[in-house]
Amino acid sequence: MELLSQVLGYAFLPVITIMAGGAIGLYKNPGSAFRSSILHFAAGVVFSVVSVELLPDIIKNHLPVEVGLGFSMGIILMLFVKYFTERGPKNENAENDNSFGVPYGLISALIIDLIIDGLLIGIGFSAGKKEGILLSIALGLETFSLGLAVIIACRKSKMSKSENFLILAGLGLTFFIGALLGISLLSHLSQEILELLLSFGLAALLFLVTEELLTEAHEEKESPIQTACFFVGFLLFLILGMIT
Numbered sequence: 001m002e003l004l005s006q007v008l009g010y011a012f013l014p015v016i017t018i019m020a021g022g023a024i025g026l027y028k029n030p031g032s033a034f035r036s037s038i039l040h041f042a043a044g045v046v047f048s049v050v051s052v053e054l055l056p057d058i059i060k061n062h063l064p065v066e067v068g069l070g071f072s073m074g075i076i077l078m079l080f081v082k083y084f085t086e087r088g089p090k091n092e093n094a095e096n097d098n099s100f101g102v103p104y105g106l107i108s109a110l111i112i113d114l115i116i117d118g119l120l121i122g123i124g125f126s127a128g129k130k131e132g133i134l135l136s137i138a139l140g141l142e143t144f145s146l147g148l149a150v151i152i153a154c155r156k157s158k159m160s161k162s163e164n165f166l167i168l169a170g171l172g173l174t175f176f177i178g179a180l181l182g183i184s185l186l187s188h189l190s191q192e193i194l195e196l197l198l199s200f201g202l203a204a205l206l207f208l209v210t211e212e213l214l215t216e217a218h219e220e221k222e223s224p225i226q227t228a229c230f231f232v233g234f235l236l237f238l239i240l241g242m243i244t
Contacts (some may be wrong), residue, residue: 010136011121011179014143015172021147022168026161032220035148037229039217042141043209044233049138050205052241053131054124054198063195070196074203081113082211107167110146111174113212116204117142118178123194123201125183134241141233142213143175149216 024030058067117139125132147168154164189197217226 010125010133011118011176013136013140014117014121014175017140018143018147018172018175019165019168021144021149022151022164023147025148025151025155026164030148030152033223033226035145035152036217036220036222036226038141038145038148039213040222040226040229041233042138042145043213043217044230044235045138045141045237046205046213047209047230048234048237048241049131049134050202050209052238053128053134054202054205057128057131058195058198058202061191061195063192066192066196067199070199071203073196074200075207077200078204078207078211081116082207107150107171110150110171113146113208114143114171114175115178117208118175118180119182120201120204121179122182122185123197130241134237138237142208143172145213147171 121132121136121139124135150167150171151164154167159167214230220226
């Protein structure tokens with residue numbers, strides 16, 4: 001019960017940040033430099049948590065078969081998700097160039113991504129309290145950028161502000177449900193199965209950094225300041241992991 005309460009408590013952080021990012025996108029018009037900076041910083045934070053917290057815990061148990069299987073499953077799933085969610089937005093753009101419709105492809109991709117992120121928090125807390133807390137903060141920064149991105153896309157439609165907030169609330173709830181499922185399903189597993197799932201989460205987070213956050217960040221015109229945000233995020237959580 002204590003572990004469950006910790007997960008549910010910290011799972012609210014990404015829910016709040018996705019609402020905050022969406023609110024900024026709804027009431028302001030953030031420039032490409034700001035968005036690129038946020039994406040670089042979030043990528044650095046997630047990469048720091050992966051390399052400093054999750055990876056050492058995975059290596060110390062010396063279970064190469066479970067690690068190889070879990071990592072492979074994570075990459076295969078993320079490639080599968082990427083393939084099918086990228087097909088949606090292309091078709092959607094073809095149909096909605098003149099109608100400014102709701103970006104269903106983007107929203108569908110975010111729902112899948114947030115469910116996986118929620119599960120990863122459950123995996124993180126199963127590895128240890130510190131890992132879970134740092135991962136919650138890292139994913140909170142990621143969901144801030146996702147909330148910003150989805151509202152910028154939705155602003156092209158004719159939806160009202162209340163409808164936009166409804167979408168954000170639904171995405172936040174999706175993340176929370178993923179975290180609840182993660183800790184409920186993972187709290188009583190053997191070390192071997194937990195190692196497999198940690199390796200799965202490791203692959204998913206590395207994929208998130210390299211193929212989503214940084215790829216999207218590089219779509220914007222960037223300066224050395226935006227690039228430096230990646231290393232600032234990495235260093236910040238490296239130090240935080242050492243002193244906590």
